[in-house]
């Protein structure tokens with residue numbers, strides 16, 4: 258079977274052996290994968306990664322212990338939790354210290370014709386949700402996580418900094434929640450996607466990386482710039498006693514001037530992945546126009562070109578599609 262391999266900055270597509278199916282796991286056949294900024298960071302050496310990446314996926318269940326899953330299209334929770342520790346007992350497997358993570362840490366990823374995940378991680382998809390929409394479940398859940406962590410009242414004004422994939426999703430989720438969202442970005446084409454979903458958008462004036470933004474203007478600021486300078490800009494934008502939600506994972510250190518955070522008593526909230534249960538209804542009801550964010554689709558065997566495309570500045574979501582010929586695959 259074909260599998261994407263990342264190592265020392267290089268993307269290759271290899272012929273790999275079929276993955277084992279550990280007890281409790283389903284064997285999944287990839288239908289569609291999404292290349293995420295995390296995958297590009299892994300390529301740059303984040304986590305010293307070497308292996309098959311991919312954690313945004315839609316797959317078909319090829320084999321499972323739970324017979325009701327057989328043949329179903331699924332998305333899946335990417336953290337493989339131990340289910341025994343204090344965090345797992347609280348239902349916070351995403352913070353399990355013993356976890357592995359699909360395509361990121363210790364578990365081969367989804368950019369492969371076949372891969373495995375625990376059956377308990379899977380969510381069967383409604384047939385009406387096309388794969389090109391469902392593949393956004395994981396990043397959309399990450400955007401929804403903001404509202405799981407911070408109770409932002411509907412009607413409140415929220416600033417979102419950054420018009421990358423996560424910035425757009427966060428802005429549209431908060432807008433759907435009833436917030437008055439202002440999205441600051443640099444790309445008119447991307448801002449148009451959020452504007453069509455009702456988000457108020459503004460081109461951040463001034464030169465990169467520190468555009469001129471309003472000062473102390475928002476009670477709630479979501480930092481999704483993906484840049485080292487995003488935190489400083491977000492803190493400047495936040496009102497005294499306000500909250501900055503940090504979404505960017507930047508490889509390396511982020512410089513912080515703590516004084517304005519202390520003086521203005523700003524709360525910083527780190528925010529990562531979220532629950533698929535929250536994202537799936539938004540996709541089922543097509544509340545968030547995620548498909549507008551698809552920049553290109555490539556067959557899995559052209560993953561090298563797909564990664565090159567995804568890495569071009571300003572590119573939104575690049576999808577990998579596994580067109581397979583079932584007769585050529587032997588499942589034993």
Ligand SMILES: [Zn+2]
Pocket residue numbers: 293294295296312313395396
């Ligand atoms: Zn991701």
Ligand SMILES: [Zn+2]
Pocket residue numbers: 338339340341342343344345350353354355356
């Ligand atoms: Zn655990």
